[in-house]
Amino acid sequence: MTVDVDLPDHIRARCTELGDGVLYAVRTLARQLADDPRLGERAGRLGLYTATIDSDTFDACPPLIVRYAYGPPLLEADRVEIRDVEATGPLPHAGEEQAPAPAPDPRMRQIAARQVTEAWRRITGWLEQHAPATHAALLPGASTHEIGALERALGVRVPAELRALWLLCAGCEDAPGAGVMPGHGWALMPLGTVAASYRRHRDDQRQPGVGWGGDDSTVWKPSWIPFCSWSVTDISFGLFLDVETGNVGHWDDTSVRTVGGQTLSVLLEETADKLENPQLATGYLPGLIGGRLVWGPPLAADEAALWERFTG
Template sequence: MSKSNSEAADVTSAWARVEDWLREYAPTSHASILPPATEAEIEEAESQLRHHCGYGFPPELVALWRVAGGVRQLDIDEYDEEGEVGTGQFLPHGLLLTPAQSIRPRLAGFDYQGKDYWEGAQWAAPFGNYSEATDTGLYLSATGLGKWSSYEGMFMGEPLYPSIAAYLEAVGRTLVEGPAERMGSDVPGIVYGCLIWQDPQSPRLDETAADWRPVH
């Protein structure tokens, strides 16, 4: 099996474990997963990335989009009056972006004169803190998966995981086996049928905090 085929198998297997868990324990989050992205959607986004940056999407990311094209926010206002709970925010560090959403952070580094504020770094943004994905999220480069932000200048941290598959495998093991703190201070919990990660000592949920229950 070639390296690209192996990467595709690894990421789809890791995603399936997370999706199976969501289907059983967090059905609202599971329902927020979009169908597989079409080849046209992937090719359109990749053509823009190649035009501006000179490179395309990593095969591992394309393999993930071929089983899950991103996520959407479902309306659960009858339970969540403050709109705090993001049904698609079931992963730590960010939500899975669509192909079109994923190129925004990288292309935002080019101003009208074509200057690249990311200084030629080659990366894609599989995950963002929200669908517009222009402030922070997780990048994927040849060195792995790490955090990026543009809050106070452009910043790319050291890789946290060697691949998307390794990241999703860690998510799956945390959900199924524990411990809750396997991936850091944010731990998984359920509220209104949604998987939400937060630090119990400093919860990000406010009005709905009392309804959140940790998985472990």
């Protein structure tokens, strides 16, 4: 019997960053895991495994470590979720001289902030019409004073895109259906939770043995600002914005952190596109349970029985 293997969007983006052949190699591994989910080695915690990919097997692919979860207590018995992909050797063209990155253009930041504003208004317009319970869970926007206070608390300047979002909505209430972003319930974090999450991640750096062995994937950089979590109260999984690159990253309950290739404005625009054009949606699909948005199909059996896919 085969099992379902989930290759999340942020992992696909990570594979694309690592090299042209990485996504193909990881997809090949995913097909193998569907037949044999215990193919990898246990990673010291129930339900967590690591598998290796030899660079000689695939073109344009460095040697890789792939970390995944299988079955209870983290997932259903017949599911695998790939959670991290790490290169353990040189990347293709790693020895070639790279041109320095251009300085950020203030005009481009203004454009990105405008894109965030437009995409968020599309999202909230859809919620107000189709998922009023989720719309009601959104908090009002923060003031510039509140965002400034958060910047001082973190010691990091909030980029224009995230500032634009928080000026419109400063998080969600702790209520069913508060998750807006595609996934199993990504909820916007209130600013107080943002600060608490940031401090927790930074404090973890001072503790030995955190994560998967102290490699770079467990490091939390000062430039990473969390903004979404599994729920308002459960911050063991979440999304952060890398201030230096403008890209969205992901962390999980194993302390593994990865940065993808997607900006906040693109994330919001794709969310709005999935809601407005559900027939074209792939991956997590928009659905409804009692007036609240639930991306699915849900994993929990009770939610799955009530979930209705939104088709427009």
